[in-house]
Amino acid sequence: xxxxxxxxxxxxxxxxxxxxxxxxxxRVLLAxxxxxxxxxxxxxxxEDIAPDIAERYDHLVALRAVRVPxxxxxxxxxxxxxxxxxxxxxxxxxxxxxxxIEAALTQPFARVLDLGTGSGCLLVTLLAERHQAxxxxxxxxxxxxxxxxxxxxxxxxxxxxxxxxGNWFDPVEGRFDLIVANPPYLAADEMAAIAPELRDHEPRxxxxxxxDGLSVHRVIAAHAGSYLTAGGRVLCxxxxxxGPDVRAIFASQGWGDVRILPDLDGRDRVVIARNPA
Numbered sequence: 722x723x724x725x726x727x728x729x730x731x732x733x734x735x736x737x738x739x740x741x742x743x744x745x746x747x748r749v750l751l752a753x754x755x756x757x758x759x760x761x762x763x764x765x766x767x768e769d770i771a772p773d774i775a776e777r778y779d780h781l782v783a784l785r786a787v788r789v790p791x792x793x794x795x796x797x798x799x800x801x802x803x804x805x806x807x808x809x810x811x812x813x814x815x816x817x818x819x820x821x822i823e824a825a826l827t828q829p830f831a832r833v834l835d836l837g838t839g840s841g842c843l844l845v846t847l848l849a850e851r852h853q854a855x856x857x858x859x860x861x862x863x864x865x866x867x868x869x870x871x872x873x874x875x876x877x878x879x880x881x882x883x884x885x886x887g888n889w890f891d892p893v894e895g896r897f898d899l900i901v902a903n904p905p906y907l908a909a910d911e912m913a914a915i916a917p918e919l920r921d922h923e924p925r926x927x928x929x930x931x932x933d934g935l936s937v938h939r940v941i942a943a944h945a946g947s948y949l950t951a952g953g954r955v956l957c958x959x960x961x962x963x964g965p966d967v968r969a970i971f972a973s974q975g976w977g978d979v980r981i982l983p984d985l986d987g988r989d990r991v992v993i994a995r996n997p998a
Contacts (some may be wrong), residue, residue, distance in 0.1 A: 841869030
């Protein structure tokens with residue numbers, strides 16, 4: 722069997738399993754199995770596929786067919802032009818979060834706090850883009866802290882970053898120019914309807930607060946001001962329909978200049994507010 726024939730069979734198998742964009746996943750998984758860059762898959766397409774590669778590829782496709790995320794199968798996910806190591810212990814970095822990064826980078830900051838850091842993609846990206854900045858990432862999950870620490874080292878920001886385990890602000894000391902967060906914002910009753918890749922393979926605690934999806938936003942709105950410098954900013958993600966509620970939560974805590982930013986698809990995605998102090 723040629724690589725092209727193997728990809729065609731894999732695409733059909735993934736399509737039958739209901740996998741979105743099966744051709745893309747078939748190509749990425751073949752590149753991983755063959756240990757070549759995804760851009761080179763078309764070059765090897767006419768060639769016969771080696772038995773060991775075929776066996777490895779078949780295993781990967783079988784796992785993808787039961788909706789294991791591609792990122793978990795290849796061990797990484799791209800975010801803001803960088804590859805981040807991921808696993809089932811952390812939420813996958815997502816393109817929507819790049820809206821938060823773009824907004825954060827519009828103004829200078831020397832110290833950044835990333836609440837619920839997960840893979841560390843927000844913290845690492847901000848430090849990598851601002852070479853003089855220092856930052857702290859906080860996560861309740863020990864496994865997530867280890868994953869974030871690995872990404873901190875991999876992207877050469879370890880001397881400017883620390884990752885600590887704890888519940889939101891509990892382990893935090895000092896003040897920051899910027900606080901960012903991508904908290905769990907799915908309501909408990911929304912979990913049954915989300916894609917299997919999320920529901921079955923990503924940490925539930927990173928997806929839902931087991932309530933209305935807004936409890937962490939209330940915590941951040943109530944306490945973030947005590948950890949910000951004068952004029953500091955907080956940027957927080959939320960679900961596409963939660964904009965009015967999130968704005969009201971921050972307004973009720975006295976935050977000034979509360980704005981809602983859309984993502985690249987035009988959906989409300991990030992709240993940005995300045996220190997009310």
